Amino acid sequence: MRVTKTAIEGVLIIEPKVFGDARGFFFESFNNKAFDEAIGRHVEFVQDNHSRSARGVLRGLHYQIQRPQGKLVRVISGAVFDVAVDIRKSSATFGEWVGVELTAENQKQMWVPEGFAHGFVVLSETADFLYKTTDYYAPAYERCIVWNDALLRIDWGIQLADVKLSAKDTKGAGFFNAEVFA
Structure with missing residues (x-):
């Protein structure tokens, strides 16, 4: 696999080695040792999640303030723009974000370590989004930063009028008022 560092330390783009021919393709989507x-550290994943969403659905920016989750994310059908926001106050990149287009065709994955808010928006008609987490979902600790926070200035790459949000995501906190990590 090929690993590419992003502008924020710890967030990585992972591209598996794909073996393909006229019959189709094969790739190892996850290998714990690799x-x-x-x-550069051992990670144990405890939960796999799968969501399907329609064009314009934006999920995020989610995190757990206690029992934080690292996430290894990928798309198996369709396309999304995936975003990680550094919410570690002690980090030199606090409040910065990185984003990458993940598609079934490019087979890229993004590693979002603990200490980040995460979200994605669907660019295709529908998308199937898979992610592994390093801790279990804990609703009591779940937090949300509003997707269009003026301080973060995330360029989601879509028309803002096309965004579809859950009721929970419309009530996300502004970045300035959000609970963050030390």
Whole structure:
């Protein structure tokens, strides 16, 4: 696999080695040993999640203030623009974000470590989004930063009028008022 560092330390783009021919393709979507070597520490995933969303659906920016989750994310059908926001107050990149287009065709994955808010918007008609997490979902600790916060200035790459949000995501906190990590 090929690992590319992003502008924020710890957030990585992972591209598996794909073996393809006229019959189709094969790739190893996850290998614990190779993944641990790529990120420089041991990670244990405890939960796999799968969401399907329609064009314009934006999910995020989510995180758990206690029992934080690292996430390894990928798309198996369609396309999304995926975003990680550094919410570690002690970090030199606090309040900065990185984004990458993840598609079924490019087969890229993004590693979003603990200490980040995460979200994505669907660019295709529909998208199937898979992610592994390093801790279990804990609703009591779930937090949300509003997707269009003026301080973050995230360029989601779509017309803002096309965004579809859950009721929960419309009530996200502004970045300035959000609970963040030390």
